[in-house]
Amino acid sequence: MVRLIFLGPPGAGKGTQAQLLAKNCSIPHISTGDILRSAVNQQTELGMKAQSYMDQGELVPDALILDMVGDRLGQDDAQPGWILDGFPRNVSQAKFLDDLLEKIEQSYDCVVNLDVPDEIIIARLLERGRKDDNEEVIRHRLSVYREQTSPLIDFYRDRQQLVSVNGNQPVDEVSSALEQIVQP
DSSP: OOEEEEEOOTTSSHHHHHHHHHHHHTOOEEEHHHHHHHHHHTTOHHHHHHHHHHHTTOOOOHHHHHHHHHHHHTSGGGTTOEEEESOOOSHHHHHHHHHHHHHTTOOOSEEEEEEOOHHHHHHHHHHHTOTTOOHHHHHHHHHHHHHHTHHHHHHHHHTTOEEEEEOSSOHHHHHHHHHHHHOO
């Protein structure tokens, strides 16, 4: 059973690595970004609210994320394990997640931080070519990340649950480092 939380700035490769590892472990990759993009594409009420924040490079508020994560972790396919990507993104959400996991009698193995320098992230995100990825918005997203999400690194490090991985290397080398983490 593998249950991991992936941290790292936007563009660090969390989604790519989580998908690869989830497939290898036969567990779901639970990405709040994918859940949100799906809601935006389907123009649900949540999706339209989320779109206005994402267009400005802002994070979607906790209230819009918390219920979605709780529902998702309760689904049958998530019982054998999961990889959370994009949640929690602040210490308050981390505490919520701890409470939620205790209530549903689950726990996580560790928290993986994909570490990538900002200039590499900017280049990666500009190459990806999404509508909301221009340099000004990307720099703002990184600033918001550093301000709101980076304290999680200290939070999990202090609890001795953090494993940092150099995300500024070829995909297969990052994957190999992650495989080492989940091997007993």
